[in-house]
Amino acid sequence: MPEPEDPLDERTTASDLEDVLATLAYLLTRSQHHERQMARAGVTAARSDVYLLRALAEAEGASRVGDLADRLMVKPSHVTRQIDRLQGQELVARTQDATDRRARQVELTGEGRAVLDRLKQANITGLADALDGVPAPDVAATVSVLRHLVDRYVQRVRTGMLSEDAVATADPRRGGEG
Secondary structure (H helix, E strand, C coil), rough: CCCCCHHHHHHHHHHHHHHHHHHHHHHCCCHHHHHHHHHHHHHCCHHHHHHHHHHHHHHCCEEEEEHHHHHHHHHHHHHHHHHHHHCCCEEEEEECCCCCCCEEEEEEHHHHHHHHHHHHHHHEEEHHHHHCCCHHHHHHHHHHHHHHHHHHHHHHHHHHHHHHHHHHCHHHHHCCCC
């Protein structure tokens, strides 16, 4: 019968993973790195704008601002400002919502899709170089673990956002009506 894992080992593993993820996040989000990747892809969008473009591409069609804000876990006003910038670059277009004439939807333009494709290709090239020599099963296992982490963190962030909203609504000192 296998022995139960030592909680100290779990903490050490989590600590090691935290170190690696913090370093990776730092490396991937450095301004100079972002600017080089954007230049390689011929893109002038900010990092947060790229996530919005990705969210629109994954939606496979037009999306409402509120739905995009929920997906990106930000306030709708933030998404609206991003859309204004991206529309000015002709990367997204606003359209009338077919079901609610008062509402507007946003979708990628052909140019927006092309820019996103160039950016993704530049990222894939960089990752392929970094993964040179790493066995494919190790890469697949890493992808699986990271997807699990992302799903769990998204769940925690969303749960935390709901909890914070409930506290703010109940506590007049935090901006709610109580």
